[in-house]
Amino acid sequence: MTTGLLLVQILNGLQFGILLFLVAAGLTLVFGVMDFINLAHGVQYMLGAYLAVTFVALTGSFVLGLVLALAAALVFGLALEFLVFRHLYERDHLDQVLATFGLILLLNQGVKIIWGAAPLSVPVPEFLSGNVALLDGILYPTYRFALIGAGLAVGLLLWFVVDRTRTGMLLRAGASNAPMVSALGVDIRKLFMIVFAFGTMLAGFAGAMAAPILSVEPGMGDTVLILAFVVIVIGGIGSIRGAFVAALIVGLVDTLGRSFMNDLLRLFMSAPSARATGAALSSMLIYLLMAVVLFLRPEGLLPSRGRT
Amino acid sequence: MNLKFALSLSAGMLALGLSSAQAQEPLKIGVVSVLTGPAAALGQQVRDGFQLAVDQNGGKLGGVPVQITIIDDELKPDVAVGKVRSFVEGGKVDFVVGPVFSNILGAIAKPVLDSGAILISPNAGPSTMAGKACHQNFFVTSYQNDQVHEVLGKYAQDQNYKKAYIIAPNYQAGKDSLAGFKRYFKGEVLDEVYVPLTSLDFSAELAKIASAKPDVVFAFLPGGLGVNFVKQWSQAGLTGKVPFLSAFTVDESTLPAQQDAAVGMFGGMTWAPNMDNPQTKKFVAAYEAAYKIVPGSYAQQAFDAAQLIDSAVKAAGGTGDKDKLRAALKKADFTSLRGKFKFNTNGYPIQDFYLVKVAKRPDGKFQTEIAQKVFTDYADPHAKDCALK
Numbered sequence: 001m002t003t004g005l006l007l008v009q010i011l012n013g014l015q016f017g018i019l020l021f022l023v024a025a026g027l028t029l030v031f032g033v034m035d036f037i038n039l040a041h042g043v044q045y046m047l048g049a050y051l052a053v054t055f056v057a058l059t060g061s062f063v064l065g066l067v068l069a070l071a072a073a074l075v076f077g078l079a080l081e082f083l084v085f086r087h088l089y090e091r092d093h094l095d096q097v098l099a100t101f102g103l104i105l106l107l108n109q110g111v112k113i114i115w116g117a118a119p120l121s122v123p124v125p126e127f128l129s130g131n132v133a134l135l136d137g138i139l140y141p142t143y144r145f146a147l148i149g150a151g152l153a154v155g156l157l158l159w160f161v162v163d164r165t166r167t168g169m170l171l172r173a174g175a176s177n178a179p180m181v182s183a184l185g186v187d188i189r190k191l192f193m194i195v196f197a198f199g200t201m202l203a204g205f206a207g208a209m210a211a212p213i214l215s216v217e218p219g220m221g222d223t224v225l226i227l228a229f230v231v232i233v234i235g236g237i238g239s240i241r242g243a244f245v246a247a248l249i250v251g252l253v254d255t256l257g258r259s260f261m262n263d264l265l266r267l268f269m270s271a272p273s274a275r276a277t278g279a280a281l282s283s284m285l286i287y288l289l290m291a292v293v294l295f296l297r298p299e300g301l302l303p304s305r306g307r308t
Numbered sequence: 309m310n311l312k313f314a315l316s317l318s319a320g321m322l323a324l325g326l327s328s329a330q331a332q333e334p335l336k337i338g339v340v341s342v343l344t345g346p347a348a349a350l351g352q353q354v355r356d357g358f359q360l361a362v363d364q365n366g367g368k369l370g371g372v373p374v375q376i377t378i379i380d381d382e383l384k385p386d387v388a389v390g391k392v393r394s395f396v397e398g399g400k401v402d403f404v405v406g407p408v409f410s411n412i413l414g415a416i417a418k419p420v421l422d423s424g425a426i427l428i429s430p431n432a433g434p435s436t437m438a439g440k441a442c443h444q445n446f447f448v449t450s451y452q453n454d455q456v457h458e459v460l461g462k463y464a465q466d467q468n469y470k471k472a473y474i475i476a477p478n479y480q481a482g483k484d485s486l487a488g489f490k491r492y493f494k495g496e497v498l499d500e501v502y503v504p505l506t507s508l509d510f511s512a513e514l515a516k517i518a519s520a521k522p523d524v525v526f527a528f529l530p531g532g533l534g535v536n537f538v539k540q541w542s543q544a545g546l547t548g549k550v551p552f553l554s555a556f557t558v559d560e561s562t563l564p565a566q567q568d569a570a571v572g573m574f575g576g577m578t579w580a581p582n583m584d585n586p587q588t589k590k591f592v593a594a595y596e597a598a599y600k601i602v603p604g605s606y607a608q609q610a611f612d613a614a615q616l617i618d619s620a621v622k623a624a625g626g627t628g629d630k631d632k633l634r635a636a637l638k639k640a641d642f643t644s645l646r647g648k649f650k651f652n653t654n655g656y657p658i659q660d661f662y663l664v665k666v667a668k669r670p671d672g673k674f675q676t677e678i679a680q681k682v683f684t685d686y687a688d689p690h691a692k693d694c695a696l697k
Contacts, residue, residue: 002519004519005515005516005519008515008519009512009515010510012509012512012515012561013512015511016509016511019509112344112348116349117346117348117349117352117567117670118561118562118564118601119349119531119532119535119562119565120564120565121539121565121566121567122537123567124543129543131544131545136520138515138519139544139545139546140544141540141543141544143543144499144511171542200512208650210435212539213509213536213539213543214509214535214539215535215536215539215562216563216565216632217346217531217533217535217565218345218346218348218533219345219346220346220532221681223506223508224508255509255511255512256512258503258512258513259512259513259515259516262499262501273597275500275502276502279478279501279502279503281505283478283503283504289372289492298552
């Protein structure tokens, strides 16, 4: 193991974490503010990727395609809110889980009918298609730097909106006591609609940004959804800051575990058993982490204020 | 009309009537394939490849009209076994064709074979059913699973590569794959990596490959895993630097997504869409016209399965005499898209295996193309454990 490799793997971990943050941010926002369990968040991520496939192919430009995909994801989010979610806010969590699980099945099958079952892809935009040479001659794709940049920008934007604007203030107030905010004359329904549409758009953005590096296929959102839930549980439900920190931790732990667990175990095990244990252990690592966090700090690492 | 003529006419009609009483009964065939979930692209090829052969025969196989029931196994053994059992118990079934995945085959083999139907696997070829668990009513039109991985191991050895980096998902088929590769590759294995089946991002593994500087990389990363890996491989600047050998990682089901990133990568197979024979040319053209995609080995093997049924039903004059039908099936008297094709004693094929290479066609679509022959008349080693003669 060289310093160069370690640095690259840390970078990889950060980048994976950023991607998880983009998905988890919308999920934690909807969960935290509206107390709504949205299992369909993963399929909204998938839909963002599929929309990017279509619009990038139509316009021939990644940026233009991304913008159109975001707009379409937003419209779709509003439609879903109007048709489905609006009727579930008052219901208990089990109903919400059932209904949004139904949406997963519906949308996974829907994209298969429209786009087909075979995996699709989005080409990496021309201006980001190169590599940057790091230490030891290891190349790092420029697009992944762009992904890190985009994630940080979204994080910053979210922090600004939630912590520094009037809408953000209402959001935080709504998160801690929705009936009170409503009683003070704020249209909580409208607020919820905005939050939900924005959350959907974030999921779509994550999907569209992931499309050039990941395979776009039905069910692609399901794995990501599980990881996103791990992130928000570790970070503290409803907390954007928590989601950011937890996503980076999960990304780093997962990537470094996969990279170095074998080498670590080989110090005191034979190669074949180190390989078997390493593979099993490194894929469990983030869930172990979640269990430890739940045990020591059930409310998460950085719980949102006003919620305990 | 004289008496002799009338007699022979009525005798003829009687004979015709008898055979048509059997023939009128349509062939009952179940096609078991995965049609939901991420693997559906493979299952659709099996379904469509089989259907194409039936359509080209005017809806008949061996001169008998066929009644096809499509069964979606959902890639869940419990679901598959339930659906298949109720299908074979619901009336006399002649053939069951399927499935794509070996774990599903393991689940449905017993109910199908117990019912007396002939089971033809168009893709899955587990070692168990090639050896001790072989069955006289079980035939495989693909290959024994290990063989595809061995093609790459043999090729890596023939190329005299010294250091290999090998990677597969962490489940039984992944372990079998790497074992198959190592059976023929005698050089040093720098690292043997098992990733979770749900892996999305391979940047950690790719960074390790770049720093380990192997002579060759062997990967078994089916479906979406392969799409992610191959795209990220090219983005990490590894294209052209390290030879990339693979099994089920770059094929016609994944190439529409991998596109240029996969060009020049190698796989192992018994057939490719550019195989130089008239039947393949006709098949590929017809498949592309009907389903708008380039057919892969899955479609090809299902097409051959239908041709096999066609030849055997014709030779045995229906499905009434099971011994006759079995004997006709074993002869494999049809023009395979692969050219040469014959069955071993265990019902698995003896055939040639090729190194295939991904190429971009002039029309902008992607396909695998035959690069060189690696094995000739290759039979799987498990046949010796099979009691059938």
